[in-house]
Amino acid sequence: MAAERRLSCRSRGGPFEIESDQPDRGLALALEALGEAFSSVRPPAAIDCCPHCKKAHDFAPVLMHPRHRLTGIELGDYAFSVLNTVGSEADLHYLAGRILQLLHSDDSRMPDIEVFYDKLRRAGWQSWPQAEAIAAVFDALWHDLLTRDPSHECVDTLLCALGLAEDTITPRLLRWADLDCDVAVRRLYEFVTWGCRQKGGLLIPCNAFWNRALPTYRELVVWLNEGPALRAVTAAFDRYDDPGLLEVVADVHGLLVMVGHGYEHDNIA
Template sequence: MTVRPLADVVAALDDAFAAAPRPTAIDACPCCVRAEEIAVLLNTPRRLLQADDLAGYGVNVMNTVGGAEDLRYFTPRLLELALAPDGMTWPDMELLFVKLGRANWWSWPEATILQELMDALWTDVLTHHPSWAGTGEVLCSLGSAQASIAHRLHDWSALHTPAAIANLHEFLTTETQTKNKRLVPCNAYWDTTGTTYTELSTWLNDGPALTAVEAAITAHTSEAIQVQLTAIRDRLLPTR
């Protein structure tokens, strides 16, 4: 499957959401988002909204501010800002994707481009190192918005690019810890009761990741890559 570059998908978001109705009102707790902030959201063209305009809304939507319908309208701009290296730093990418999951984004008419965006995000991780966003951040975001990440982990298991290997090394050495003899992600946004968390835990601890790394050690001849793969294998071995 050919995946468009992430930048191209992001650039197409606003047009893809052209039919999303602009809200005429947004219910909001005044302690969370002030009335004047809501007025900016309602009266400013979506493309012109900036990170500061959307931060309070993005953090509180689906809780004390707004709901799925107005989130649908603002989603393309929120994503444009969240996925820009110098765009929006708050809410975190993971929190925004949690909101999308709660809003049942897959039921929206724009679900196709959102799926394409998530595919492009993961492809970006597998093909770029260092990436503008951390591997754990992206994986947790996808795990918060999608019902399954099994296909993401399957793609990662191929370890077919130096970037995929380097990002796995970085993820295991800086973004996981050992608890009760099992590797667990450090990212606090993971829902530890959810299916996607279980999929990641199984992949890390019950053999699939180690099997993939051992196959990659056999396949790759680069000394630098061999060093990384050996370190990854050593990190995974204590969990068996």
Template sequence: MFGAVARPAAVPGCPHCVEPGAGACLLSGPVAAIEAASLARYAAKALTTWGGVPEFRYFLPRLLECAAADAFSYPDPEIVLGKLAVAGWQGWPAAEREAITGFLYAWWRETLGRHPSRPSAGTVLCALAAAGLDLAPCLDLWAGLEDDAAIEHLRDFVTDGLSGRRLTNAFWDRGAPAYAQVLAWLTEGPAARAVEAAFTREAREHVLGLLADVHTEIRHALPPRP
């Protein structure tokens, strides 16, 4: 879908932040062939001190691919996906919006389906929130707890990513609706009900142990009963 986006002649940057000609290596071949190490510096500076929306749209397929593969040592996936919101992607043509949405939801499904994963499910969920994606389908899919990987991801998330009634990943925007959405899912009943439903259909001891761990952490985060 983004193959029709014209290759920029150059990637202009702030002269104090980007040396002249720094973008040449990004334009020397097909966008799909750009090495992650070469793209990482652009990914960190895109839309702030290096390039605008036209250049970002051109590099976007490779940026998303690298973020999903955790191919950058820096910037983190949450930063890369946050650039989408800065670029105003939800105002782009419908076909481009659909392509981005499809990729992001597919990334989430793939993440839930394997454990361990890099990036972790908690990182991916935060990154999708940073992009401005509707997280309801992600949480609904997770609530199915359809396989061991999804349960293990939830155990990791409530153990490492939740402290009381606070999400611990520093990239969460605590004033954003997505933050409240995820916190409510975890601490106001939906996640606990999903775990309880999984208990009723599970007989394997090691999985029951995982579910028990999750249930304990969630119960600690639930508001006190009146």
């Protein structure tokens, strides 16, 4: 079939503006709601850092300026280094909402979203009072990915980020398996074509940020190779009659039937 155009990884607008052919206000509202959700979290007295890497006053502007006015100038380096050579769970909790807003906006000074989503997991975000607001952002991003073209994030980027942040991505995969619109089908084509590679009879994700020790990585590889994805694609043949979309379905089907035969669960990692 004709080569598919690569979807825009990040359609950059303002902090809460999603530039897309079909703007999703649900995502914008979920990001905006983080400000209120984190409003009760007080700033720490200081942000500690490794004395060999940074000086404490390097991060003083992070605590001096109103949180909602911070940009990647103040937060980019912090978001990349926190929990390694900078900061603690306490200051990460204070800044997490604003960092998420900037990660999904037009501030190019922020790190890859996978980097920060992994830090959220390490900080135990699901135990925070703001966990519901964070989960709402994740849900909105996933909905945007499966329903909007172009989506706000690339499929391999978002899937890896959620796999690093969440305890399980099975609900995400079950939702995807519905393949209930053409965008969801094309996202699967995009992922298996550009976001995966074959290794040892398995279709595995290419994104280098994946932590193969996490259960979410195993969930994804099993979904791709043990039959759930193939069954979803097979069912999609009866759901659509558009010749172009059926060609995409056939391409995905062809890739999935070639993998997953004879592998052992213990070899997934």
